[in-house]
Amino acid sequence: MLEQVTVQAGEFVLSPFSLEIGEGECVALMGPSGCGKTTLLETVCGLRDGPVGGRIFLGGLEVTNLPPGARGIGLVPQDVALFPSLTVREQMEFGLKLHGWKLEEIKERVKNLAGDLGLEGLLSRLPEGLSGGEARRVALGRALALRPKLLCLDEALSGLDEARHDEVLGVIRKMIEREGVTALHVTHSKKEAEAIADRVVVMD
Amino acid sequence: MEKDISSDQKIWRVRPEWPFLLFLVFVVAAYLGLLLLMVGANVLTVSWSQASEILKDADIQHSIILTFVTCTATAILSVLVSVPVGYLLSRYQFRGRALVDTLLDIPILLPPLIVGLSLLILFNRISPSACCGMLAGGALIAAIWGVAQKGNEIIIRFLLGSVVLFGLLSLVFSGSERSLEDIVSEVGFPMTFHPLGVVLAQFPVAAAFAVRTMRTTFDQISPRYEEVAMTLGCNRGQAFIRVVLPLAGKGIVAAGTMAWARALGEFGPILIFAGATRGRTEVLATSVFLEINIGNLPGAAALSLLMILLAVSTLLIVRYLAGRGGAV
Numbered sequence: 272m273l274e275q276v277t278v279q280a281g282e283f284v285l286s287p288f289s290l291e292i293g294e295g296e297c298v299a300l301m302g303p304s305g306c307g308k309t310t311l312l313e314t315v316c317g318l319r320d321g322p323v324g325g326r327i328f329l330g331g332l333e334v335t336n337l338p339p340g341a342r343g344i345g346l347v348p349q350d351v352a353l354f355p356s357l358t359v360r361e362q363m364e365f366g367l368k369l370h371g372w373k374l375e376e377i378k379e380r381v382k383n384l385a386g387d388l389g390l391e392g393l394l395s396r397l398p399e400g401l402s403g404g405e406a407r408r409v410a411l412g413r414a415l416a417l418r419p420k421l422l423c424l425d426e427a428l429s430g431l432d433e434a435r436h437d438e439v440l441g442v443i444r445k446m447i448e449r450e451g452v453t454a455l456h457v458t459h460s461k462k463e464a465e466a467i468a469d470r471v472v473v474m475d
Numbered sequence: 476m477e478k479d480i481s482s483d484q485k486i487w488r489v490r491p492e493w494p495f496l497l498f499l500v501f502v503v504a505a506y507l508g509l510l511l512l513m514v515g516a517n518v519l520t521v522s523w524s525q526a527s528e529i530l531k532d533a534d535i536q537h538s539i540i541l542t543f544v545t546c547t548a549t550a551i552l553s554v555l556v557s558v559p560v561g562y563l564l565s566r567y568q569f570r571g572r573a574l575v576d577t578l579l580d581i582p583i584l585l586p587p588l589i590v591g592l593s594l595l596i597l598f599n600r601i602s603p604s605a606c607c608g609m610l611a612g613g614a615l616i617a618a619i620w621g622v623a624q625k626g627n628e629i630i631i632r633f634l635l636g637s638v639v640l641f642g643l644l645s646l647v648f649s650g651s652e653r654s655l656e657d658i659v660s661e662v663g664f665p666m667t668f669h670p671l672g673v674v675l676a677q678f679p680v681a682a683a684f685a686v687r688t689m690r691t692t693f694d695q696i697s698p699r700y701e702e703v704a705m706t707l708g709c710n711r712g713q714a715f716i717r718v719v720l721p722l723a724g725k726g727i728v729a730a731g732t733m734a735w736a737r738a739l740g741e742f743g744p745i746l747i748f749a750g751a752t753r754g755r756t757e758v759l760a761t762s763v764f765l766e767i768n769i770g771n772l773p774g775a776a777a778l779s780l781l782m783i784l785l786a787v788s789t790l791l792i793v794r795y796l797a798g799r800g801g802a803v
Contacts (some may be wrong), residue, residue: 346706350697
């Protein structure tokens with residue numbers, strides 16, 4: 272839940288913004304380029320200096336001033352940002368290892384995620400050997416591995432051709448339902464917002 | 476449409492490409508020609524027997540070894556310093572960044588002799604008390620600037636702590652007649668006119684070049700990687716070590732090479748601060764100078780060729796290694 276959040280990024284100031292997302296709900300945040308969607312998403316993720324005003328709650332816990340790793344957030348950024356030197360398996364294991372999961376639990380989780388995302392045959396590949404659609408699925412797996420309270424998708428489908436776009440959109444929708452995760456999807460496409468989200472919020 | 480194409484073709488016929496291409500080739504050929512002539516002049520000045528004679532000289536062999544050791548030490552030190560400095564300048568926006576950036580370029584802009592002279596004065600004419608006093612003063616000015624600009628509280632506390640520490644050290648050393656050189660010599664690291672001084676004389680300029688290289692390297696790595704790593708549980712330090720450093724592999728090799736090559740060519744600061752004592756602080760650059768001084772031009776030319784060979788082979792080896800490893 273965002274409560275009257277005000278964000279400042281350089282000279283850009285986002286006026287107080289409130290948004291409540293129900294558990295397991297997928298909300299699409301839509302608006303034209305430059306309206307502050309990504310800035311707001313980065314603030315929710317804790318990637319910008321704390322908001323100028325307002326508070327952010329996730330699962331009943333105030334996270335306004337918590338570091339990104341302590342917020343329980345999974346992020347799929349616009350440019351995917353898969354770590355170039357890690358294999359698909361290592362990408363998905365990354366957060367789990369940091370959080371001290373046991374080896375068997377990590378194996379099990381990665382196996383299940385890879386199965387759900389159709390990545391079984393790609394686990395030993397490096398990002399440079401993946402197609403755009405595959406890279407999106409890996410980024411989704413990496414973000415979901417830790418069972419986040421909130422999945423943040425930042426223009427996660429941009430740059431894909433129509434066939435891949437629809438395929439990845441279907442995978443995202445399926446994974447959100449299967450994992451029961453709450454999701455905030457930032458996009459500038461109305462069609463995409465309506466296809467993926469339970470509710471569309473328009474910023475202007 | 477057809478008309479457009481034919482008129483385009485006409486323009487190409489009227490303005491052919493070859494004059495511009497010829498201009499480019501001429502400039503490149505003239506530049507490379509000058510470089511080749513310079514190398515060729517050295518080659519024509521020295522015979523095989525003269526070259527082998529000078530390379531068998533015990534002092535020259537010592538000079539070659541010292542050159543390798545000091546250049547490598549300087550390169551390692553430069554990398555150790557340039558990685559954090561380059562990362563800070565690349566990733567953090569803070570007031571006074573332009574000033575820090577300018578200060579870091581000073582060793583590149585200064586005449587090399589001044590670097591040597593400054594080190595010589597610092598180690599031999601300035602008391603440790605004055606050194607600590609200057610550091611305390613610098614930290615105090617930075618802290619006041621930080622407070623005025625409402626800077627990071629932790630950094631300001633660190634600066635104030637430094638003011639207190641260096642202020643106290645200044646008091647402890649006050650009254651002592653000893654120089655900084657006396658103190659470092661007592662703890663086993665003599666600098667002035669000593670081989671260790673060669674490394675210190677090479678370091679400021681080499682590190683400045685390495686910092687430039689590392690900053691460019693980090694600028695080219697998207698901060699998005701660190702941001703994703705942080706959402707997965709890394710703090711900034713972990714994200715830097717686990718995600719950024721592996722990506723900066725090629726840049727680190729490049730920074731090390733740049734520092735190594737720069738240290739190889741360093742002459743002025745070494746001459747002033749470490750001296751050019753045969754068999755002691757003599758490195759290849761000073762060997763060339765000493766050979767010229769005693770009128771042995773063929774010997775100087777032979778050593779110049781050796782340095783050219785070293786510089787070229789270092790660059791080739793590192794480029795080969797960088798081509799195989801690194802993720803950038």
